[in-house]
Amino acid sequence: MSASNRRRWIFRAIAATAIGAMSLAAAACGSSSAAGPATSGSTASSDASSSGSTAPGTTAPAAGASSADASSDSNSAPGDEKAPLTMYSGQHEPFAQALAAGFTKATGIKVTLRSGDDAELVNQIIEEGAGSPADLYLSEEPGPVAMLDSKGLTSPIDKAALAEVDQRLLPSTSGWLPYAARTRVIFYNPALISEKDLPASVLDLTDPKWKGKFAYAPSGAFTSTVSYLISSIGPDKTLAWLKGIKANGVNEQKNGKVRDSVEAGQHPFGLSNHYYWYVLAAQKGADKLTSKVYFFDHDDAGGLLLTSGAAVLKSSKHQAEAQEFVKWLGAADGGQQVVAGDGDAQFPVAPGVTSKSGIPALSDLHFPTVDPTVYADTSEAKDLIIKSGIA
Amino acid sequence: MPDVTEAPLPPFDHEPEPRDSGVPDGGVAGASPAAGGRRRRFATRGHAPKVVILAAALVAVASLAPVAYLVLREGFSFGVLMQALDSPSTPELIGNTALLVACIAVTSFVLGVGLAVLVVRTNLPAPRLWIVLFTMPLAVPGFVAAYTWVAASYRYVPSSTTIFGLGGSTLVLSLGLFPYVFLPTVAALRGVDAAQEEVSRALGHSRLWTFFTVTFPQLRIAIAAGMLIVVLHVLAEFGALQLLNYSTLTTAIMQRVLVLGAPESGRALGMVLVGGAALLLLLERLARGRQRPSRVGRGVVRSAARWPLGLGGRLGWLAACVAVSLLALGVPLYIAVVGLWDSFVGAPATALSGAPGIDWGALGSAVGGTLQLAVAAGLVATVVALPISWLYARHPGPFATIAERSVWLAHALPGIVLALSLVYIGVRWFRPIYQTPLMLVAAYVILFLPLAVANQHVGLQAAGKRLDEAAHSLGFGRLRVFARVTLPIALPGVAAGALFVLLDSAKELTTTLLLIPTGMTTLSTGLWSTTNGEVLDFTAAAPYGIGLILVGVLPAYLLARRAVQLAT
Numbered sequence: 001m002s003a004s005n006r007r008r009w010i011f012r013a014i015a016a017t018a019i020g021a022m023s024l025a026a027a028a029c030g031s032s033s034a035a036g037p038a039t040s041g042s043t044a045s046s047d048a049s050s051s052g053s054t055a056p057g058t059t060a061p062a063a064g065a066s067s068a069d070a071s072s073d074s075n076s077a078p079g080d081e082k083a084p085l086t087m088y089s090g091q092h093e094p095f096a097q098a099l100a101a102g103f104t105k106a107t108g109i110k111v112t113l114r115s116g117d118d119a120e121l122v123n124q125i126i127e128e129g130a131g132s133p134a135d136l137y138l139s140e141e142p143g144p145v146a147m148l149d150s151k152g153l154t155s156p157i158d159k160a161a162l163a164e165v166d167q168r169l170l171p172s173t174s175g176w177l178p179y180a181a182r183t184r185v186i187f188y189n190p191a192l193i194s195e196k197d198l199p200a201s202v203l204d205l206t207d208p209k210w211k212g213k214f215a216y217a218p219s220g221a222f223t224s225t226v227s228y229l230i231s232s233i234g235p236d237k238t239l240a241w242l243k244g245i246k247a248n249g250v251n252e253q254k255n256g257k258v259r260d261s262v263e264a265g266q267h268p269f270g271l272s273n274h275y276y277w278y279v280l281a282a283q284k285g286a287d288k289l290t291s292k293v294y295f296f297d298h299d300d301a302g303g304l305l306l307t308s309g310a311a312v313l314k315s316s317k318h319q320a321e322a323q324e325f326v327k328w329l330g331a332a333d334g335g336q337q338v339v340a341g342d343g344d345a346q347f348p349v350a351p352g353v354t355s356k357s358g359i360p361a362l363s364d365l366h367f368p369t370v371d372p373t374v375y376a377d378t379s380e381a382k383d384l385i386i387k388s389g390i391a
Numbered sequence: 392m393p394d395v396t397e398a399p400l401p402p403f404d405h406e407p408e409p410r411d412s413g414v415p416d417g418g419v420a421g422a423s424p425a426a427g428g429r430r431r432r433f434a435t436r437g438h439a440p441k442v443v444i445l446a447a448a449l450v451a452v453a454s455l456a457p458v459a460y461l462v463l464r465e466g467f468s469f470g471v472l473m474q475a476l477d478s479p480s481t482p483e484l485i486g487n488t489a490l491l492v493a494c495i496a497v498t499s500f501v502l503g504v505g506l507a508v509l510v511v512r513t514n515l516p517a518p519r520l521w522i523v524l525f526t527m528p529l530a531v532p533g534f535v536a537a538y539t540w541v542a543a544s545y546r547y548v549p550s551s552t553t554i555f556g557l558g559g560s561t562l563v564l565s566l567g568l569f570p571y572v573f574l575p576t577v578a579a580l581r582g583v584d585a586a587q588e589e590v591s592r593a594l595g596h597s598r599l600w601t602f603f604t605v606t607f608p609q610l611r612i613a614i615a616a617g618m619l620i621v622v623l624h625v626l627a628e629f630g631a632l633q634l635l636n637y638s639t640l641t642t643a644i645m646q647r648v649l650v651l652g653a654p655e656s657g658r659a660l661g662m663v664l665v666g667g668a669a670l671l672l673l674l675e676r677l678a679r680g681r682q683r684p685s686r687v688g689r690g691v692v693r694s695a696a697r698w699p700l701g702l703g704g705r706l707g708w709l710a711a712c713v714a715v716s717l718l719a720l721g722v723p724l725y726i727a728v729v730g731l732w733d734s735f736v737g738a739p740a741t742a743l744s745g746a747p748g749i750d751w752g753a754l755g756s757a758v759g760g761t762l763q764l765a766v767a768a769g770l771v772a773t774v775v776a777l778p779i780s781w782l783y784a785r786h787p788g789p790f791a792t793i794a795e796r797s798v799w800l801a802h803a804l805p806g807i808v809l810a811l812s813l814v815y816i817g818v819r820w821f822r823p824i825y826q827t828p829l830m831l832v833a834a835y836v837i838l839f840l841p842l843a844v845a846n847q848h849v850g851l852q853a854a855g856k857r858l859d860e861a862a863h864s865l866g867f868g869r870l871r872v873f874a875r876v877t878l879p880i881a882l883p884g885v886a887a888g889a890l891f892v893l894l895d896s897a898k899e900l901t902t903t904l905l906l907i908p909t910g911m912t913t914l915s916t917g918l919w920s921t922t923n924g925e926v927l928d929f930t931a932a933a934p935y936g937i938g939l940i941l942v943g944v945l946p947a948y949l950l951a952r953r954a955v956q957l958a959t
Binding site for chain 1: 478479480483545549550551552633634636638643646647648649650651652653654656811814815818822826904905909910920925926927
């Protein structure tokens with residue numbers, strides 16, 4: 001009897017271990033294929049069918065694996081041989097998804113998306129080194145993509161692609177392509193402050209009279225602003241400005257929260273990026289919003305124009321397909337239509353394409369002219385932001 | 392009888408022996424001196440099996456890998472560390488963190504211990520129901536609770552900023568964390584011998600005096616262990632604090648790594664954080680106290696009499712219990728349901744948060760992803776924790792203590808530091824599993840191993856070593872004793888450990904964000920991608936929020952049921 005009991009126990013122990021091991025193995029198999037160089041698109045491939053609102057962006061691994069073979073899409077280009085691309089993206093996820101889906105629809109090339117924050121993903125690419133699974137990088141801010149470029153991790157963008165977009169926005173290195181732009185603005189709540197009382201320049205915000213009056217967010221665009229300030233007014237004045245912002249402003253952490261807190265009447269005004277307001281306006285109706293957008297009427301650091309960039313990674317084994325993506329992205333009849341039509345309200349950068357989201361034309365804006373390579377080395381900006389106590 | 396010491400966390404130890412001998416064996420010749428008397432026969436062969444020691448050492452080393460990474464990674468220099476310590480922002484961050492930890496420690500102590508006493512030791516109506524309700528906040532992840540509170544604030548008092556900052560953070564996090572103190576206290580209260588309290592009362596001491604001088608000291612170990620888990624959670628919290636506009640070391644690390652792109656200064660702050668965690672681990676040792684309660688008489692512990700509350704008292708305390716439940720569960724559930732309603736009636740979601748309506752496919756695969764990962768983490772952690780908890784329970788000593796404490800240290804690291812170190816280690820030495828679920832499961836196991844160890848330890852204590860000895864004397868080998876005697880009795884504790892790991896893995900956000908295989912989603916990353924800290928309206932997040940809570944309800948309920956069995 002004791003022997004049978006013992007056997008039962010040993011059996012149970014073995015069974016438990018086996019179940020554990022199996023579930024692990026199953027978990028590993030589920031997407032180990034995604035890690036290898038021959039990505040089978042087994043996960044979350046943004047294929048054409050996902051451009052709709054139902055977006056099965058995350059198909060079950062097993063089902064997805066089989067769909068990789070079935071690339072007999074009616075509107076796909078004849079090149080069935082083309083490898084699927086892996087794109088890391090710091091851009092807003094739905095926007096990046098829309099771009100990936102648009103490209104897949106146009107070319108039949110599948111794109112697997114990994115979304116996150118710019119700095120996080122750029123660091124991940126650096127840590128991953130030559131073995132990075134990423135073929136493309138899609139940034140939200142100019143800094144991170146410019147940094148990849150300055151570290152020699154990107155391939156030069158084809159001339160034909162560079163020719164598609166507004167030449168004033170191009171980096172002097174040609175290591176990445178600007179594909180969309182945002183501008184820094186002030187959101188204000190007219191119930192708490194009138195437009196004429198807004199500061200003439202963000203540099204004035206260090207004045208104690210602004211204490212507790214405004215919100216800001218230490219976002220990537222904020223870091224870009226600091227990089228720009230260092231290049232224009234020097235590090236010492238920039239640090240003093242940062243300390244003033246920290247002392248006078250309310251850190252709302254994120255630009256979206258800056259918008260919402262100003263709209264809710266928690267602060268008279270806030271520093272943010274233009275599209276947050278337009279997204280909310282599209283959702284609720286511009287006339288229903290209390291807050292308003294103020295674009296600087298002169299070339300102020302508070303009205304900086306910042307581009308989002310796309311880069312082909314040097315480590316990618318699919319250079320041709322990745323270049324094809326970038327070319328499509330900048331084309332007036334390609335990715336720029338997605339930028340213009342997407343609810344994200346960012347500025348298209350190809351001449352002649354205008355956004356459908358009610359934002360002003362790029363040509364009507366006032367902003368300082370900057371070579372975006374200024375944003376590549378953010379180390380000094382980071383130091384100053386940390387020194388000021390903001391992050 | 393074994394139930395007496397079954398708490399989710401180590402309660403006090405009934406065994407007064409300073410050093411337990413192990414399971415005797417025929418193979419390894421022990422050399423430890425005879426402990427004397429009854430146990431000589433075992434003490435002479437009292438060394439732990441080498442395999443177990445080796446396994447425990449391996450696990451401890453693996454747990455310390457992320458900490459080692461902070462120091463050993465190429466490019467680390469003490470210059471950077473000194474610079475970080477010297478930076479004017481660091482003292483402020485340390486101050487903020489310490490303040491929040493202190494506030495939440497106090498509130499979760501008051502809530503956890505107070506409610507446990509109320510439920511177990513008074514004639515409050517429906518104690519079982521309250522135990523379940525006070526355990527359920529475990530199913531609500533901190534960042535979900537914070538998100539719903541912020542959404543509620545924006546919805547009903549838009550221009551108010553009350554919820555933000557220290558006060559709001561303390562409120563929201565305490566309401567989610569107090570069960571970690573409540574559960575072990577319930578179990579420990581049950582283990583206190585009624586006879587001692589009766590003696591004290593017979594000597595003319597008041598109920599309150601008796602509680603503080605006789606009962607409370609016996610709860611110290613359970614409370615200290617629960618508080619440790621609470622404060623370590625606070626140290627590592629990111630999502631909730633980001634939403635509540637409160638800066639701590641961890642939010643600063645996340646900010647520096649994710650947004651600023653300054654991982655080296657993030658790592659330097661990580662060192663400071665590890666230092667703080669080590670300090671807390673030490674404090675917990677001190678808070679446990681050295682005294683071991685002795686029992687009056689032998690046999691089963693009788694439960695103490697319940698304090699009678701008057702009608703007014705019962706109503707008042709009942710109202711307090713209702714209030715706590717409403718704040719801890721009602722607010723998140725209400726906002727989630729409102730959000731779900733909004734997404735059904737089609738209030739358009741923002742472009743930043745995706746298309747309107749519920750994407751069932753995405754939601755389904757997120758549920759699948761969460762379950763797959765969390766269950767795997769629970770199982771693996773259970774297996775991996777066994778050598779350490781067994782050693783710690785059966786062969787206490789410097790080695791066991793070091794192994795156990797090193798497991799705890801990793802628990803205090805912010806997810807981001809662990810994630811970065813695993814990316815670094817994975818890319819270099821474990822390329823084939825990099826960005827696979829295996830890697831993420833490994834991260835969960837490292838992060839939540841202490842929960843498994845602590846609970847297994849309790850279970851193993853319940854299966855007292857004397858039973859092992861008895862089984863041995865009947866001629867069973869070491870493995871057979873473990874499989875047939877120790878494990879079955881320890882099983883509830885082992886299972887509780889697995890449940891805690893499962894729960895925390897399902898709720899985990901920061902590490903998951905970095906290590907998740909490309910294309911996979913879990914409920915927590917799915918939810919986070921609907922807000923990213925930017926969007927404050929809970930509509931798009933609601934399905935994920937409810938999914939997360941539902942996934943957590945079953946394990947939380949099982950934990951609550953155990954507590955109910957113990958306490959009533």
